[in-house]
Amino acid sequence: METLQIDSTKETLLNAALEIGDHLISTAIWDSTSTYCTWNGARDIQDAQIAKYSKRVSILSPEFYSGTGGVAYFLIELYHNTQNEEYKKIALGAWMRSINYMRINDFPASSISFYAGDLGLIFVGYRFLEVDNSLGEAIQPHLDWLISNLKNGLNDKHSLDIIGGNAGAIPVLLELKRKYNLDIFEKVATDCTEELISLAQWKDDMCIWSSHKVHGVELDTPPTTGYSHGASGLAVALLEAYQYFGDNKYLKHGRGSFTFENSLFNDEEGNWVDTRYPHVKRNGKITGTFRSAWCHGAPGIALANLRAAFLDTGNSELYFEKARIAINTTKTLLLEKIESLPEKDATLCHGILGLSDIIFSYAQKLNNEELMSFSRAITLDYISKFKNVISLPSGIVAGGYNPSIMVGLSGIGLHCLRLYSNENISSPLICVL
Numbered sequence: 001m002e003t004l005q006i007d008s009t010k011e012t013l014l015n016a017a018l019e020i021g022d023h024l025i026s027t028a029i030w031d032s033t034s035t036y037c038t039w040n041g042a043r044d045i046q047d048a049q050i051a052k053y054s055k056r057v058s059i060l061s062p063e064f065y066s067g068t069g070g071v072a073y074f075l076i077e078l079y080h081n082t083q084n085e086e087y088k089k090i091a092l093g094a095w096m097r098s099i100n101y102m103r104i105n106d107f108p109a110s111s112i113s114f115y116a117g118d119l120g121l122i123f124v125g126y127r128f129l130e131v132d133n134s135l136g137e138a139i140q141p142h143l144d145w146l147i148s149n150l151k152n153g154l155n156d157k158h159s160l161d162i163i164g165g166n167a168g169a170i171p172v173l174l175e176l177k178r179k180y181n182l183d184i185f186e187k188v189a190t191d192c193t194e195e196l197i198s199l200a201q202w203k204d205d206m207c208i209w210s211s212h213k214v215h216g217v218e219l220d221t222p223p224t225t226g227y228s229h230g231a232s233g234l235a236v237a238l239l240e241a242y243q244y245f246g247d248n249k250y251l252k253h254g255r256g257s258f259t260f261e262n263s264l265f266n267d268e269e270g271n272w273v274d275t276r277y278p279h280v281k282r283n284g285k286i287t288g289t290f291r292s293a294w295c296h297g298a299p300g301i302a303l304a305n306l307r308a309a310f311l312d313t314g315n316s317e318l319y320f321e322k323a324r325i326a327i328n329t330t331k332t333l334l335l336e337k338i339e340s341l342p343e344k345d346a347t348l349c350h351g352i353l354g355l356s357d358i359i360f361s362y363a364q365k366l367n368n369e370e371l372m373s374f375s376r377a378i379t380l381d382y383i384s385k386f387k388n389v390i391s392l393p394s395g396i397v398a399g400g401y402n403p404s405i406m407v408g409l410s411g412i413g414l415h416c417l418r419l420y421s422n423e424n425i426s427s428p429l430i431c432v433l
Contacts, residue, residue, distance in 0.1 A: 009376050013420040016389045020413035021078045023390050024071065024403060025090055036097035037090060038068050041408060042400025060404060062098035063109060064120030069098045070405025070428065073124045074414040077425050080131045081417060088132065095124055099142045112153030112192060114168040118146045123172055123431065126180065150188045154195060159216025160209060162228045166192040167237035171432040174244045193241040193250060196234060200253055206263060207256025209234065223260065225272045226291070227300025231261035236304045239311035240432070251312065258308065261301070262322070266290065270329035271298040292333040293350035294429050299333070299358045302326030303430045306362055327362050330355050334378060342385050347395035348411035348428060352382055357415045361427050376419045
């Protein structure tokens with residue numbers, strides 16, 4: 001790969017983010033009062049009678065993961081880096097639309113969910129105020145309403161994992177408590193942690209949770225590895241609670257969860273087996289299916305171990321070693337995907353630029369200039385394979401255009417902006433690192 005000058009590299013990355021931002025401005029759908037805006041996007045529809053997945057084009061939902069909440073996050077960061085008022089206007093319109101939708105519709109996700117519920121919108125709303133405190137009058141009443149919903153979140157149906165429930169909530173709630181000192185954040189974080197502890201099971205020194213509790217749906221699978229739906233996601237959340245509260249039972253359960261996951265590590269693969277698929281352990285070696293994304297496999301587990309190294313310093317050497325192995329695996333997987341499947345998926349959750357984003361987060365945390373340069377160069381090399389950044393493939397299984405942050409264009413734009421910016425913009429893949 002040709003070596004790029006860092007200044008021209010950063011300028012090209014900014015231009016890619018701006019191209020996506022300008023596209024979102026031109027395609028936004030506004031209400032008659034020009035208060036709320038949204039977008040159309042493809043979405044996957046699971047229908048076993050027709051096919052594993054079919055596709056539907058519809059207005060975006062309101063949440064962070066695949067809705068206007070996440071689009072708003074990208075746009076407010078783009079405004080922060082450019083001071084272009086158009087980006088702030090449309091970011092506010094997208095966030096306000098999310099709030100309006102949640103107020104008038106019975107949305108199924110629990111309020112504690114960062115990716116699917118109120119907590120993600122709270123995170124974005126506070127980011128608005130950090131970027132421009134003059135927005136307080138417009139935003140604060142809606143933030144107060146969202147925050148008031150948190151106290152009932154555990155009474156609603158929810159999962160335990162990063163995506164839908166407790167594990168994703170704990171780090172964000174504790175970070176919000178540190179910044180804004182509202183007691184409700186600490187109270188809900190405590191309740192989320194205690195529920196995790198109460199539902200844990202032990203097998204020797206390994207701490208596990210049943211899959212249907214973790215995922216929130218009935219699954220006939222063994223306890224799962226991985227970050228977004230598995231052991232390391234729950235483990236790092238428990239270590240976040242340990243660092244904040246100092247309760248050794250949180251440390252014990254967090255370490256136990258990592259012990260379970262590491263029992264399923266294959267050193268030749270540099271990866272952890274996906275227990276949702278057939279696997280077997282012979283002569284101390286696990287074989288089976290090894291995944292290659294943030295949600296399942298080494299890339300997400302890299303982030304979990306990296307964060308754990310700063311939370312549980314007594315075991316930091318082990319965590320750093322696992323994170324290093326997992327990042328090297330991620331780097332290999334990224335190069336393989338660009339070579340073999342460039343048209344498959346560009347996005348953050350389970351796509352090519354998600355792997356680049358993970359490498360960049362790792363490199364930023366450890367101040368590794370070589371890996372940061374690698375992430376920038378590989379992203380530009382990948383983008384150059386397409387006629388323009390808008391044509392990059394979405395993460396929708398059935399295919400199609402999507403503007404959202406985790407499986408669409410906003411996440412691609414945010415990744416490019418993170419690679420450009422001199423500030424440490426929080427990644428949607430791990431907001432607290």
